[in-house]
């Protein structure tokens with residue numbers, strides 16, 4: 451879309467990312483992340499900015515396994531929704547995923563129609579082979595636990611849909 455640029459996030463974007471997502475965290479749409487966690491994950495983030503350099507959207511790609519990644523923390527600024535920001539960021543995250551060699555993208559979301567239009571489907575009971583499952587169980591990351599549908603993250607997954615896209 452015109453007027454919007456999607457680019458890798460910089461450390462100077464992190465407080466803006468926190469401010470953009472904090473109302474969504476309060477509404478329990480997105481999981482809250484400490485500022486230090488956002489800094490640690492800055493290389494995973496892409497941001498969209500308008501012609502004035504104002505942050506208008508954000509999204510992250512987290513690698514979970516050789517072929518598997520997760521789309522995280524995707525959000526458009528409230529006054530920019532429905533103008534293509536979300537799609538532009540998701541397109542970029544998918545391109546990044548392909549470049550990394552991933553072939554499956556997971557997401558946990560209330561926005562099933564938006565992700566559905568991007569080719570994501572309800573993953574139902576789709577999982578990974580038992581050897582990989584056992585390896586993934588060693589992770590302390592909540593997103594990995596959500597992918598595995600573990601009891602310890604049920605409070606995060608309630609009402610959400612676990613979706614997958616084969617790239």
Ligand SMILES: CC(=O)SCCNC(=O)CCNC(=O)[C@H](O)C(C)(C)COP(=O)(O)OP(=O)(O)OC[C@H]1O[C@@H](n2cnc3c(N)ncnc32)[C@H](O)[C@@H]1OP(=O)(O)O
Pocket residue numbers: 451474479480521522523524525526527530531532533534535536537538557558559560561564567
């Ligand atoms: C894994 C996770 O992160 S789950 C969490 C997902 N995030 C949230 O729920 C946070 C709150 N929601 C949001 O921030 C946003 O609504 C998002 C991220 C879900 C979607 O972002 P948006 O920028 O609003 O979406 P976007 O505008 O790209 O697409 C929505 C619709 O807007 C319209 N649209 C798209 N591009 C344009 C455009 N250039 N001009 C006008 N309208 C447009 C279309 O109708 C589009 O529908 P389509 O999907 O059939 O193409």
